[in-house]
Amino acid sequence: MRPAPFEYYAPTSLEEALRLLSEKEGAKLLAGGQSLLALMKLRLLTPTALIDLNRIRELRYIKEEDGWLLIGAMTIYDELEQSPLIRERYPALHEALYRLGDQQVRNRGTIGGSLAHADPSANLPPVMVALKAQMVAARAGGGRRVIQADDFFVDAFTTALEPDKEALVEVRLPPWPRGSGGAYMKLSKREIDFSIVEVAVQMTVGDDGGVKEARVVLGSVAPKPYRAVGAEEVLAGAKVDEGLAARAAEAGTRDLEPPSDVQASSWYRKEVSRVLVKRAILKAYARARGMEQ
Amino acid sequence: MSQELRHIRVKVNGQWYEADVEPRMLLVDLLRDVLGFTGVHIGCDTGHCGACTVIMDGRSVKSCMVLAVQADGSEIMTVEGLEKDGQLHPLQEAFWENHALQCGYCTPGQLMSAYFLLSRNPNPSEEEIRKAIEGNLCRCTGYVNIVKAIKAAALKMSSSKAG
Numbered sequence: 001m002r003p004a005p006f007e008y009y010a011p012t013s014l015e016e017a018l019r020l021l022s023e024k025e026g027a028k029l030l031a032g033g034q035s036l037l038a039l040m041k042l043r044l045l046t047p048t049a050l051i052d053l054n055r056i057r058e059l060r061y062i063k064e065e066d067g068w069l070l071i072g073a074m075t076i077y078d079e080l081e082q083s084p085l086i087r088e089r090y091p092a093l094h095e096a097l098y099r100l101g102d103q104q105v106r107n108r109g110t111i112g113g114s115l116a117h118a119d120p121s122a123n124l125p126p127v128m129v130a131l132k133a134q135m136v137a138a139r140a141g142g143g144r145r146v147i148q149a150d151d152f153f154v155d156a157f158t159t160a161l162e163p164d165k166e167a168l169v170e171v172r173l174p175p176w177p178r179g180s181g182g183a184y185m186k187l188s189k190r191e192i193d194f195s196i197v198e199v200a201v202q203m204t205v206g207d208d209g210g211v212k213e214a215r216v217v218l219g220s221v222a223p224k225p226y227r228a229v230g231a232e233e234v235l236a237g238a239k240v241d242e243g244l245a246a247r248a249a250e251a252g253t254r255d256l257e258p259p260s261d262v263q264a265s266s267w268y269r270k271e272v273s274r275v276l277v278k279r280a281i282l283k284a285y286a287r288a289r290g291m292e293q
Numbered sequence: 294m295s296q297e298l299r300h301i302r303v304k305v306n307g308q309w310y311e312a313d314v315e316p317r318m319l320l321v322d323l324l325r326d327v328l329g330f331t332g333v334h335i336g337c338d339t340g341h342c343g344a345c346t347v348i349m350d351g352r353s354v355k356s357c358m359v360l361a362v363q364a365d366g367s368e369i370m371t372v373e374g375l376e377k378d379g380q381l382h383p384l385q386e387a388f389w390e391n392h393a394l395q396c397g398y399c400t401p402g403q404l405m406s407a408y409f410l411l412s413r414n415p416n417p418s419e420e421e422i423r424k425a426i427e428g429n430l431c432r433c434t435g436y437v438n439i440v441k442a443i444k445a446a447a448l449k450m451s452s453s454k455a456g
Binding site: 002003004005006007008010033034037038041042050052054078101102103104105107108191192 | 296297299315316317318319322338339340341343346352353354355357358359360362363365406409410424425427428429
């Protein structure tokens, strides 16, 4: 099984890659290739040219700046999954990476590739929205802009990046204050499968045990990450126990109308959403209070 | 549409090879059809089964999910690279001794995933072993013995190092 013919470019600088992107009509950027090459082999995609980003060293890093964590778009999942900093500060992201694909995919796939692909069942998009991440988009000539994760995911397989012009070059995770914690959970038939339902929760809890801020985001239930605003409202100011988490989960998933497909019916997805949201809230709350790793 | 050929150099199991390839050629096809490393198996060709797993620059990858041109300048290790001077690698011996293969189709991929695991975790727990081979499907469902074999190889390798 082979992809249809294409021209191949392997630039070694970001500027060169962006120039090629703006010049070559019908070209696509190749990151880790763990989705794009699969789609090309099935001839679901037939780009005229591939601009391979794998030789651009300046796009592969994890660094801290003013409390923010900055991640180069071509950083592979495995490096992120192994990062003690991410495990400690962003446990929801660590869990999503641990449960992403398999080892071979994590050795090749990149954070930027996954987010730009914007698969509705991918692990990372809901986590980015829960963490209030920022996406840095670049275009030829040095133009850059920052897009909030809430605005980045527009529709299934569609982001706010301008087609044929912009590339995602950096992911920025904001510092969350002391008393913060998060959790990521997903249900899939086999560990390596895309999720049937997934949920990312991030929250900050005050010294009195009341929730100061909470973000509850579902994946695989809508074309883009779904903010369970109803759950966030119930959590605001509340002290979390089993009963409250159940009420928040109920409120957050009441309006869901998930798709039915070969993996699961809409009804089943909605039921699992409610259960996972409750569990993830309890786990994130325990972590925020320092009761659990 | 005719395709311009690209000249690439790849080091496989310690030896450099050169080839002219179409950009759309997959690494697995280069290894099998051009260079003759047929120990690299093609199971599904869609990135699901892991039979084509090789080590590329120190990391396990599915060679059906990498283009041959992307391997230009890289070091590849296939299952053929495990044995040295007629001596089986401890992983191969352990697979043999623990009956960790039935039909054998997934075995090269299982070995390379196990090799990557042990390269950075010489003493893995059972859970870590199972996690490490989650991308390698065994349709004979022989996982119990595969896990046993990897555990045995880890023991053998760490005791031979200690001795």
